[in-house]
Amino acid sequence: MSNFHSVNLREGLCNGCTACVTVCPTEAVRVNSQKAEIMTTRCTDCGACLRACPNHAKTGRVDNMKDLDNYKYKIALPDPAIFGQFAPDVQPERILGSFLSLGFDEVFDVATACDLVSKKIKEKIVKTNHPLISASCPAVIRLIQALYPDLIKNLVTIEAPLEVAGQLARKKAIERGLDSEDIGIFYISPCPAKVTAVKRPVARKKSSVNKVLSIVDLYGNILKFANMKNTKTLQLKASGKGYGWARAGGESLAVGAYNNVVVDGIEHVTKVLGEIEIGKLPNVDYIECWACVGGCVGGPLVVENPFIARVKIRKKAELLNNNVQSSGIDKLDHSIFEWEEEIKPRQIMSLDNNMTVAISKGKKLQEILSKLPGYDCGACGAPTCRAHAEDFVQGSIQSTRCVFKK
Numbered sequence: 001m002s003n004f005h006s007v008n009l010r011e012g013l014c015n016g017c018t019a020c021v022t023v024c025p026t027e028a029v030r031v032n033s034q035k036a037e038i039m040t041t042r043c044t045d046c047g048a049c050l051r052a053c054p055n056h057a058k059t060g061r062v063d064n065m066k067d068l069d070n071y072k073y074k075i076a077l078p079d080p081a082i083f084g085q086f087a088p089d090v091q092p093e094r095i096l097g098s099f100l101s102l103g104f105d106e107v108f109d110v111a112t113a114c115d116l117v118s119k120k121i122k123e124k125i126v127k128t129n130h131p132l133i134s135a136s137c138p139a140v141i142r143l144i145q146a147l148y149p150d151l152i153k154n155l156v157t158i159e160a161p162l163e164v165a166g167q168l169a170r171k172k173a174i175e176r177g178l179d180s181e182d183i184g185i186f187y188i189s190p191c192p193a194k195v196t197a198v199k200r201p202v203a204r205k206k207s208s209v210n211k212v213l214s215i216v217d218l219y220g221n222i223l224k225f226a227n228m229k230n231t232k233t234l235q236l237k238a239s240g241k242g243y244g245w246a247r248a249g250g251e252s253l254a255v256g257a258y259n260n261v262v263v264d265g266i267e268h269v270t271k272v273l274g275e276i277e278i279g280k281l282p283n284v285d286y287i288e289c290w291a292c293v294g295g296c297v298g299g300p301l302v303v304e305n306p307f308i309a310r311v312k313i314r315k316k317a318e319l320l321n322n323n324v325q326s327s328g329i330d331k332l333d334h335s336i337f338e339w340e341e342e343i344k345p346r347q348i349m350s351l352d353n354n355m356t357v358a359i360s361k362g363k364k365l366q367e368i369l370s371k372l373p374g375y376d377c378g379a380c381g382a383p384t385c386r387a388h389a390e391d392f393v394q395g396s397i398q399s400t401r402c403v404f405k406k
């Protein structure tokens with residue numbers, strides 16, 4: 001599991017068009033012999049390539065409903081993004097209830113954890129004197145580890161709502177007399193990055209969540225059950241602000257960060273992180289970054305158009321109580337909110353760990369680059385001329401394949 005990646009290539013569907021190559025923020029994709037390849041050391045599971053592929057050759061590696069059979073007591077943890085997926089007449093209470101019809105014994109609404117996490121983040125903002133970066137999007141965390149390691153110190157060291165929800169759901173079930181081994185916690189995810197956050201967490205050894213299902217895979221059945229008269233309804237317990245976490249800007253609203261910046265879409269996130277790194281946003285308290293356009297409502301494993309889903313979530317949230325629901329938070333063991341481990345940088349772009357070797361490779365790279373035209377067209381299968389020259393220097397290709405070579 002240590003090298004687990006959720007974004008996966010279905011080779012049979014790939015025709016080597018290179019659409020995925022240029023969108024990857026960490027230059028993790030190459031096309032060789034007319035098939036895409038993902039360099040797992042570089043991939044952040046952001047899903048940009050998944051979205052860009054016209055042939056649907058990239059997919060998120062998720063668990064499936066058969067996994068429910070492995071547990072005596074099954075708890076569903078639906079991400080708030082799910083509430084933006086359905087037509088306005090499908091009540092959120094019925095969406096939650098439909099998980100019981102699907103075979104779950106209990107539903108723990110992740111939006112309730114969003115409320116608790118909001119309160120904890122607010123405390124951090126008050127106590128800190130430098131810009132804090134939200135750590136809620138796991139793709140952004142991995143991007144920072146890989147490309148902006150100096151910004152690791154700016155990340156809010158508070159667990160994401162999905163992990164807090166998993167811990168609370170398990171704890172409550174154990175308090176009711178269940179054996180931890182019998183409890184299966186299933187997070188219902190909008191994205192591959194959150195699958196990887198569960199299977200290979202960055203700030204803890206093991207996630208409290210057991211399995212991850214995708215919203216897109218469950219959509220049809222939820223819709224079917226939500227429309228059946230005998231499906232139970234479950235009360236919404238989170239505030240409108242808790243549900244609002246599903247859209248970009250919702251987290252800042254919930255944590256009360258008004259001196260803030262909200263950035264969504266991985267290419268915009270990379271630009272803004274670069275600006276923070278060189279000190280261009282000194283007067284901002286909180287920076288909310290989402291890899292997906294619109295936030296999690298725009299995740300690669302959802303159904304609805306992100307712009308429509310975003311409005312639906314906002315409208316639903318506005319109908320609810322907008323006071324963050326954090327009653328009882330003082331009785332909780334607060335270690336559930338804190339990262340267990342420090343996040344470390346990932347050295348993915350350096351030519352070599354040995355300085356002498358790196359310098360010699362750098363010289364060779366410049367020599368090859370001087371013979372390439374700098375069009376960055378992707379025809380060679382690499383995202384840029386530099387990446388192509390680097391592949392050669394690193395020995396992953398035996399000759400340069402530039403069609404425009406001088």
Ligand code: SF4
Nearest residue numbers: 024043044046047049
């Ligand atoms: S998931 Fe993101 S980081 Fe990984 S290969 Fe695709 S675009 Fe690159």
Ligand code: SF4
Nearest residue numbers: 137191291292296299
């Ligand atoms: S914005 Fe949300 S859906 Fe998209 S990668 Fe980040 S956590 Fe996943």
